[in-house]
Amino acid sequence: MSVFVLKIKKHFEEKAKGKTDAKRAKNVFDKFDKEFIEKYFQFYFIEKELDIEDNPIIELSKILDTIELQSSFVAKENINLISEFLYFVNGSFLFDDAFHKGCKDKKRRFKSIPEIAATDLITDEFQKQIQNKLDDDAGFYEELRKMDDFKTSHKYIAIVQADGDGIGETIKQLYKTKKIPGLQSFSKDLLDFAKNAVKLINDFGGAPIYAGGDDLLFFAPVRTSKSITPKGKEKDVYSVFDLVDWIDDEFSTKFKESGATLSYGLSISYYKFPMAEALSQAMDLLFGNAKKYTFKGGEEKNAVAFRVLKHSGQFFDGIMRKNSDVYEGFKNLLSLNTDNLAFLNSVPHKVLANEVIINEVGNDPIKVKNFIDNNFDEGVHKTEPFVDFLNSLKTYIPKVYKEYKPLTEEEIKEEKQDDRIKTLHSTLRLVKFLNRKDNE
Numbered sequence: 193m194s195v196f197v198l199k200i201k202k203h204f205e206e207k208a209k210g211k212t213d214a215k216r217a218k219n220v221f222d223k224f225d226k227e228f229i230e231k232y233f234q235f236y237f238i239e240k241e242l243d244i245e246d247n248p249i250i251e252l253s254k255i256l257d258t259i260e261l262q263s264s265f266v267a268k269e270n271i272n273l274i275s276e277f278l279y280f281v282n283g284s285f286l287f288d289d290a291f292h293k294g295c296k297d298k299k300r301r302f303k304s305i306p307e308i309a310a311t312d313l314i315t316d317e318f319q320k321q322i323q324n325k326l327d328d329d330a331g332f333y334e335e336l337r338k339m340d341d342f343k344t345s346h347k348y349i350a351i352v353q354a355d356g357d358g359i360g361e362t363i364k365q366l367y368k369t370k371k372i373p374g375l376q377s378f379s380k381d382l383l384d385f386a387k388n389a390v391k392l393i394n395d396f397g398g399a400p401i402y403a404g405g406d407d408l409l410f411f412a413p414v415r416t417s418k419s420i421t422p423k424g425k426e427k428d429v430y431s432v433f434d435l436v437d438w439i440d441d442e443f444s445t446k447f448k449e450s451g452a453t454l455s456y457g458l459s460i461s462y463y464k465f466p467m468a469e470a471l472s473q474a475m476d477l478l479f480g481n482a483k484k485y486t487f488k489g490g491e492e493k494n495a496v497a498f499r500v501l502k503h504s505g506q507f508f509d510g511i512m513r514k515n516s517d518v519y520e521g522f523k524n525l526l527s528l529n530t531d532n533l534a535f536l537n538s539v540p541h542k543v544l545a546n547e548v549i550i551n552e553v554g555n556d557p558i559k560v561k562n563f564i565d566n567n568f569d570e571g572v573h574k575t576e577p578f579v580d581f582l583n584s585l586k587t588y589i590p591k592v593y594k595e596y597k598p599l600t601e602e603e604i605k606e607e608k609q610d611d612r613i614k615t616l617h618s619t620l621r622l623v624k625f626l627n628r629k630d631n632e
Contacts, residue, residue, distance in 0.1 A: 220276040228273060236260060247367040249375060303399060305463050306332050308411050310346040311397030312418035313339055329463065337630065344630045345415040350432040350460050353474040354439070356406030357453045357483065357493040381446045382406060388442045395420035396435045406454065414460055415626045429529045431626055432458060436496060440514065453494035455482040462503040473499060485511050488597045500625060510618040518595040521588035522619055528581045531629050535578055540620035542567050547613050554593035554612060561586045592616055
């Protein structure tokens with residue numbers, strides 16, 4: 193460890209000579225010593241004698257959970273050493289050493305949040321033109337605004353956290369029926385899944401942060417027209433929900449027989465929004481919503497919970513059960529590709545303005561069709577892509593009313609929000625958000 197620290201200091205002293213950030217680098221690496229590293233990185237191991245019938249993963253996990261609470265802490269510093277360290281590492285010799293040996297992608301640095309958010313607009317030619325603005329967010333977006341395809345969603349980033357449902361029970365059953373060979377096979381499948389998920393995230397233009405078996409954490413563009421897609425999934429434009437689907441397909445291929453599933457928390461926020469809060473929000477959406485919500489039929493987990501926090505501070509959110517007709521309808525509506533602002537504004541507005549009527553007719557497909565036909569009867573509504581979108585909306589509304597529970601009398605008295613109207617409105621606002629030209 194001491195040799196590692198000394199080498200880092202030596203290299204950065206050489207790199208920083210004569211540069212404006214030399215003093216900043218020295219301030220960091222004077223404090224970045226062996227003692228700091230040993231306290232920052234936590235290493236644990238357990239050794240225990242078990243009976244022949246004991247499941248080693250289940251038994252040792254309980255002890256590990258306790259040991260992890262006995263953390264050592266780094267004394268508070270005036271500067272965030274890890275943050276500063278990563279600033280100097282990006283594009284440094286350490287980056288070269290980690291990624292360039294045998295790597296086809298000769299990138300020199302990690303992408304910034306704006307670069308991930310606007311990944312489909314960034315070409316090699318564009319990068320050369322703004323080489324000096326890549327670390328200047330304002331200058332970066334100033335150039336992007338000159339592009340015809342620049343949309344509001346290009347200034348937002350999706351932080352996605354995923355976690356397996358029923359993994360513990362699957363491990364118990366595997367050990368009961370197949371003992372150690374079953375666990376070894378399961379572990380290999382989890383590793384293969386994580387590798388394939390990382391490839392899907394990178395191909396989409398995202399950035400994997402953590403991929404440990406059934407646990408995933410990654411950044412991704414909210415919307416992109418440029419993605420390397422699984423075979424048969426090609427279309428004009430993609431959203432982060434398409435990426436979730438591809439990852440989910442990969443997981444299902446590996447673990448369908450076990451009954452294990454994945455749940456997701458998607459936090460979509462402005463590129464300047466505090467990172468720690470966005471990460472916390474993704475975790476809350478996963479563990480507080482996706483894994484805990486009870487749908488009308490009593491189903492739990494295997495869900496996607498999302499929240500879009502606007503630059504203005506307003507937000508909208510929703511939760512969907514993945515193997516449901518509602519989720520399929522939701523994805524169909526998200527496939528709309530238009531920048532007709534009048535249409536994008538009118539649909540969510542009319543749904544919210546007619547909440548009482550929709551609550552009355554929502555369970556009846558014929559009445560829903562009549563409502564849509566009567567409220568969207570202008571010539572433009574009979575042209576593509578609007579006619580297909582409205583037809584999808586006609587089938588989507590009854591699915592929502594079948595999936596979500598109506599408010600109880602007590603909930604009405606407490607003025608709680610109706611999940612059915614909330615889901616409809618959030619879906620339509622998301623469609624608008626993904627498609628509208630930038631106006632912020």
